[in-house]
Amino acid sequence: MFIPHTRDQREEMLKTIGVRTFDDLLAGLPLSLLRPNLDLPASMSEMELVRHMEELASRDHLAQSYLGAGAYEHFIPTSVWALALRGEFSTAYTPYQAEASQGTLQSIFEFQTLVCELFGMDVANASMYDGASAAAEACLMAHKHTGRPVALIPDTVHPQTRQVIETYLVHSGARIRILPCPDGVLTVETLKKHLTAETAALLIQNPNFFGCLESNIHELSKLAHGAGALVIASSAPVALGMISPPGEYDADIALAEGQPLGLPLGYGGPYLGLFACKTELVRKMPSRIVGQTVDRDGRRAFVLTLQAREQHIRREKATSNICTNQALCALASTIHMALLGKEGLRELANLNFQKAHYAASLLKKRGFAPVFDHPYFNEFAVTCPIAPEILVEKLAAKRTLAGLPLGPYFSDRKNQLLVCVTEIKTKADIDAFGDLLEAACR
Amino acid sequence: MPLTSTSSPEKIVESLLFEKSIPGRRGVPLPAVDVPHTSPEAHIPEALRRKTPARWPELSEPQVVRHFTRLSQLNYSIDTHFYPLGSCTMKHNPKVNDRIALLPDFAGLHPLRPHGLSQGILEILFELERWLCRICGMDAFTLQPSAGAQGELTGILVARAYHESRGQKRPLVLIPDSAHGTNPASVAVAGLTAVTLKSTPDGKVDLEELKSHLSDKAALVMMTVPSTLGIFEPRIQEIASLVHQAGALLYMDGANMNALVGLLRPGDIGVDILHLNLHKTFSTPHGGGGPGAGPVGVKKPLEQFLPVPRVALENGVYRRQFDRAKTIGRVHGFQGNVGVLIRAYCYLRLQGQEGLRDIGESAILAANYVKAKLAKFFPKMAPGPCMHEVVVSGKGPFGNGVRTLDVAKRLLDYGFYAPTIYFPQIVPEALMIEPTENETKETLDAFVEAMGKIIEESRLQPDLVKNAPHTTPVRRLDEVRAAREPVLRAKPVES
């Protein structure tokens, strides 16, 4: 029971207030509309609830999954949520009273630092809702900063991210131009064709939706800058243990979906938007930022700062409308990053790389040729001997998710499947997967 | 602008991860590679390989556990303190909700699973939508928005799409001056123009002011119900009528829904669109600043504009629907903050209709009790009942130039988190107190007693209040320095 008031206490309180009945307190409310029948199911005890929910969960039980495409299955060390779900963290709110929130504030400061290091960038914020909305806000930021209307986005950027960007930009005065990348990466020629004095930014995702590394990224970045546009680099946290981060190709804004480090797949959320930028753009950056200071006794302390960018002060002139973000997810991610450490990140990246490449060569031998020739990290597309949807269905019957059919996203890729292999998979798992796939095609 | 700290103050409450790092330490070991070796150098060109590693700290697991446990102990939270943050509804976060959200078969759900392998979760989302419709008196809900602000943006975009579908250009959104800052900020992101409506001196809607701005250029009127002063607008149905006559829509900011659950349905009083804050009214954890969820409910004519995907039930099978011609599009990369939605579903299952009604009534009772007991300290307090929160002004009751800010800090010494302060902006030196339905009468009495003591201190020992807090892990912070000389990250670990 969550409400502690006994009947006697209620009466005492009403007496103190000076009314006869509770309904005297509802004087201003329309009487005829009070206490409607909501037709909700009857309440359950905790015990009944757990049983009910376990049954619901069990309906979707799976053995293995090779799905990636923006959400990745990695092992989350037990300490992560044991710590993050401590009541002092999970039941606190926005740290406006900084003196009583140093736990939250210091952990965010540590998070910001870890994100800067991951991306190789100067300054990071306290989080955005997810990678997709982070990308949308980055495009808006570039538009406002440059005063130019066009965001160039290759179609190798995740289709669902592109959709969110469209929703956010539609009334902003900015617009999107999608750059076709039939070869699976953005080419220099394609960018040159579309780069104009109207370009606010180039948004590029690396590794991209197909899992490919954008091989031309250094040159693309230089080109974009040469035209006076900003470079917005979307990447992937685990891949950054091995591949070049946004800071190494002079990105102005870096972002990523932070889910892989610390957050379960959870049917799509809550996830975590990582967001960082160059020093000179910090006042245009959305969301909360924690800074270091001292208290009156000279103790080091942490506080929300540069708040004059935000909605509660600037209202309609704010850098963004974001208020509540994904703080607890950022905390979980911070703990995971701390547990991995510098070497752990590299090792984790290597494990992913090794297993995915092994799987790809195995699948190739079994008749699933790779679609692209480009370097990749832990995700790759294969051509299937039978329709990918049927393949997926057959493997689903064996409680295995084969991957993502690309047909629904790209009409000229109807026989292609996007496969992801993370460190979770053992060699035996991968070998069995190869067997299953081959058997399904007979 | 220096961004990394250049000096190490002698007084440190808890060292940073980076200060505890020594090369060679490791928190969590990983298994060895069990597949034949592929050479990264052979497959990834040097230009695409990382040159300098991320300078992440290196710590052992016990160090990490101790570090974050100690950090947690620096926080005030609902689990440890009375946390009467007005308009945030800091109610108890049931632990069973966390247990269920992290069940492996929920936690392990990939969002792009075929619907045939997502029946359990889709049922939860479908049912949650239906119940929120019933609680609010609306016809359809989207669960995608990740927080109230994103919900507002979604709602405003839906309204905009609705008007455009009828060939009408309505660029204005009317918002009372008592509104939360996210309201006008969301309007700006949606590409519309916010027009501020002055409230009456007692914080209600000024009907004449409203009428003078309602025109065929107004898309939406956004109201918080009950208001940010904790008062229910008695003429709300008249206001809704005026709004509709002008061809505009009425949007309700549902941050204060805790006062209405089980008692009144916004859809019954003329609201066309609303958002809820599941991390407020529906008990999902506040998390130190999220993740929340801001579902948006609409009346029938607006349903077609809601974001995709929608969840549908066809012949006993749940599906995600993408094919909706008039949708405003996606606001979330996937389905929304599902882990939060699962928790809200659980909460509603625990409460049932009777439980919700109890919540609304108990929240209102508690706030009025606090109001009645504070009356002797705040003689200028507005008469009459409030709803689930009470707003008082610190202008007058505090002596010797003591301000609301000082009182808030002194409350921390008494073991209470401070109420919301300086909001709404139309009340000078505002304190907004929302006890919620979960606090005992004893706690409420103790809070009132503390307020009384602090007011007395302000008269007899003002410096005690002006220099508060004294007993928190850190004392009052130099926020000016933090803004003038931003230090936004820690020094990198020496390699």
Next chain:
Amino acid sequence: MDLKNLRFAESHEWIAPDGTVGISDHAQKEITDAVFVELPKAGRVVAGKESCAVVESVKAAFDIYAPVAGAIAAVNGAVVKNPAALNQSPYETGWLFKIAMTNAADRDKLMTHEQYQEFVKIHKH
């Protein structure tokens, strides 16, 4: 700075005969510690009463309006580097920008320092 030569706008900016613009002592007290100043670009053309600069404190942001029409001739880089100057010396080192006035006579339509002080007294909340 001889305050007698300044003219004041209702939005609390002052303008000197040479077109230098700053904010009044009353305004800097209201703002409290300035933490950040955003100034317009030199060369920008502004209308009278157009918002063209921002002063931020920790808790609020304040729009600064051009008292008269003209073009921005110069901006005070020193106050951007050291926002505290705005509080310490609002009439001297804390100046914000200089307008090349379209019409110098526009200044005469504004309040004198005496009139401004009266204005502040009446409007004090």
